[in-house]
Amino acid sequence: MAKPSDASAEPVVLARVPAFRLGAVQVDPPLLQAVCGDRSETLEPRVMQVLVALAEARGRIVTRDELIARCWDGRVVGEGAIHRVTSRIRHLAADLGGGSFQLENIPRVGYRLLEDGRPLPPADRAADVDTPAAGTAQAGAADPAAPGPAADAGTPRRPRRIPVLAVLATVLALLATAVWWPHPPAQSLPDARPMPALAVLPFRTLAPGARDELLEQGMAETLIAQLSASDAIRVHALxxxxxxxxxxxxxxxxxQALQADYVVDGTVQARQDRVRVNVRLLSMPQGTVAWSDTFDADAGAVFGLQDDIAGAVSQALALKLPAPSLAHRSPCDGGDAALYRQYLGARHLLHAPTPERLHRAIAMFRQILERDPLCARAWAGQAFAWRTLAIIGENPPAQSFPLAEAAIEHALALDPNLVEAHAEIGFKRFWFDWDWAGAEQALQRAIALNPSSVDARRAYAHLLSNLGEGERALEQMELARRLDPMSPLNNALYGQFMAAAGRADQARHQLDHTLQLAPDFWIALLHLGGMEMQRGDFEAAIASLTRATEHSGRNAVALSALASAHAKAGQRDRAEAILRELEQRAATSYVRPSRLAAVEVALGRHERALDLLEQAYRERDLGLTFLRVDSGWNPLRQEPRFIALSERMGLYAEHAVGW
Structure with missing residues (x-):
């Protein structure tokens, strides 16, 4: 194979390129064929040219200009043409290739091919193998000397030479990964940096009568927040x-259930106006006490012990934590126990967000800020509540997100390194601004500040999935799911992102697992029903979506999906009845135009659907962020108005497999 610097200057001539293997797929450029087992697909010449150009780059990022020069003879090419070709390659990778290779889009830079989530090895490290898939065990097992694309068809084919040290390093890495690997029901992605895991249990109050749950959870949450700042240990969510x-x-x-290597638990005992906190660190699997200590404080200052406890635990674990910044401390951070309890109560309302709970949380955060306007975390909590009201469809985005932005600005002015505030910046840029690069930057910043932030990793996974970066999305979502493996939302979204990445069987398995954890979790029922509708099992889809509608309180997203299922099942009267219900609701409260458009598409009224999508764009409808990956829009994908809209948003795709 020619070196990238040579190949990048030459047009791709398919007749000169020998067959090569990419993941599980055997590619034959002259015949325009891609074969995997007993299945094959014929590719368009332009798609095959781009695939060859990317394979010849061997993991190097290929710019848009280079692709145009090599595959379009340097002609002027619109973004839509490139999007259509790259979308076809992604579909090939997910469907025929079974996810064994992927196409990565580096925003504003270019594209590169990955195998099993890793870039192809560069030419000078390819062990003299003329195949872009030289690094994959699967390819090697199937064809040890599989040839790859070359600049000269006469280049001799040589046997594969595998460096012994590279093999040894790979085996050791896999063994290390296996030690900490949780056992999810669906196939997971390997963690590039396995590390010890720590779980913190709610502290127990030792007192007669009712338990003090806010105190129990508050002590644990505070400790988790401080220990999560370390990038040397994975800290499970509470x-x-x-x-x-x-x-x-x-x-x-x-x-054992969390596959944690260490556990922290403790007790809190009140004695008149004093509080005693006993804490211990247990090493697994035997449960050996690695460290324990007792801390005493005035009852009103119990949460002020957080720095001492976190410092002692980190010292026992040989962790280096950032020094606590006293400059950004305020009474709500633990100095005022009553105020901190109020903050914990408001945060608790955010854990199961309904419109009523979110409005109560906003009111509680407002009360906190009246007493302590320097409470940065209360400002961040307000931002969370306002943007969540928009996400669940309760508030118009143009109403909620400016309020969230104002709260974020207050939070960051008080504490520039507040993880929650950086995560909220990412949410706003993703869902409202449609600034994909800016959202990624903010979420990466939040993760850098707190590698164990479930919210930041989950948001980053969602962003990547909606941008069509399925494999990268699954990597981030797997990390979020490891941090909080019992979360129904984490498990449901993991299934959703699997479906969007073309892993339908794994997605169904994952959603079934989610419903075992939470049988009535409507988001899991929603996506399960969508997948059943996709495969034409309308009876099952209607049953699942009916349950989703009931358990969501007739949420508009669930209702529109149920209407679409009825329409596709030929039950137009029922679909029209639900559509009328949504339109009547839209006359008095907010309903996303994209939800109405989805029903119109299912009923075959494409022009009306496109009108509603244009309205959705004007209103910053959050549903438009799914344009690239939602298969419900597939009937519109050749419509000029839909192409223009999706290209305007940078979310064009020829075909989608997600729901």
């Missing part, structure tokens, strides 16, 4: 540990 502890409070059982 939600999963709490759910498991409710089933069985034995720390060893919780650690």
């Amino acid at each position: 939600g999963s540990a709490q759910r498991l502890a409710m089933q069985n409070p034995d720390p060893l059982r919780v650690a």
Whole structure:
């Protein structure tokens, strides 16, 4: 194969390129064929040219200009043409290739091919193998000397030479990954940096009468927030540990279920106006006490012990934590126990967000800020609540997001390194501004500040999935799911992103697992019903979507999906009845125009659907962020108005497989 610097200057001539393997797919450029097992696909010449150009680059990023020079003879080419070709390659990778190779889009830079989530090895490290798939075990097992595209068809084919040290390093890396690997029901992606995991259990109050749940959770959440700043340990979210502890409070059982290497638990005991906190660090799997200590404080200053406890635990684990910044501390951070309790109560309302709970949380955060206007976390909590009201479809985006932005600005002015605020910037740029690069930058910043932030990783996964970066999305969502494996939302979104990446069987399996955790979780029922509708099982789809509608309180997203299922099943009267219900609701409250458009598409009224999508664009409808990956829009993808809209948003795709 020619070196990238040579190949990048030459047009791709398919007749000169020998067959090569890419992941599980054997590619024959002269015949325009891609074969995997007993299945094959014929590619358009332009698609095959681009695939060859990317394969010859061997993991190097190929710019848009280079693709145009090599595959379009340097002619002027619109973004739509490139999008159509790259979308076809992604579809080939997901469908025929089974995800064994991927096409990565580096925004504003270019494209490169990946195998199993990793770039193809560069030419000077390819062990003299003329195949772009030289690094994959699967390709090697199928064809040890598979040829690859070359600048000269007469180049001799040589046997594969695999460096012994490289093999040894790979084996050791796989063994290390296996040690910490959780066992999800669906196929997962490997973690490039396996690390020890820590779970913090809710502290237990030792007192007669009712438990002090806010105190128990507050001590644990504070400790988790501080320890999460380390990039040397994975700190589980409290939600999963709490759910498991409710089933069985034995720390060893919780650690085993979470595959944690360490567990922190503790007790809090009030004695008149003093509080004693006992904390211990257990090492797994035996449950050996690695460290323990007792801390005493005035009852009103119990949350002020957080720095001492976190410092002692980190020292026992040999972790280096950032020094706590006193400049950004305010009474709501623990100095005022009553105010901190109020903050914890408001945060608790955000864990299961309904319109009523979100409005209550906003009111509570407002009360906190009246007493402590320097409480940066309360400002960030307000931002969370306002943008969530838009995400669940309760508020128009143009009403909620400016309020969220104002709250974010207050939070960052008080604490420039507040993780929650940077995550909220990412949410706003993603859902409202449609600034994909800016959203990615903000979410990466939040993750850098707190590698164990479930919210930031989940948002980043969602962004990547909606941009068509399925494999990268699954990597981030797997990390979020590991941090909070019992979360129904994490598990449901993992299934959703699998479907968008073309992994339909794994997605169904994952959604079934989610419904085992939470049988009435409507988001999982929604996506399961969508996938059943995709495969033509309308009876099952209507049953799942009816349950989703009931358990969501007749949420407009669930209702529109149910109407679409009825329409595709030939039950137009039922679909029209639901559409009328949504239109009547839209006359008095907010309903996303994209939800009405989805029903119109299912009913075959494409012009009306396109009108509604244009309205959705003007209103910054959050549903438009799914244009690239939602298969419900496939009937419109050749319509000029739809192409123009999706290209305007940078979300054009010829075909989608997600729901």
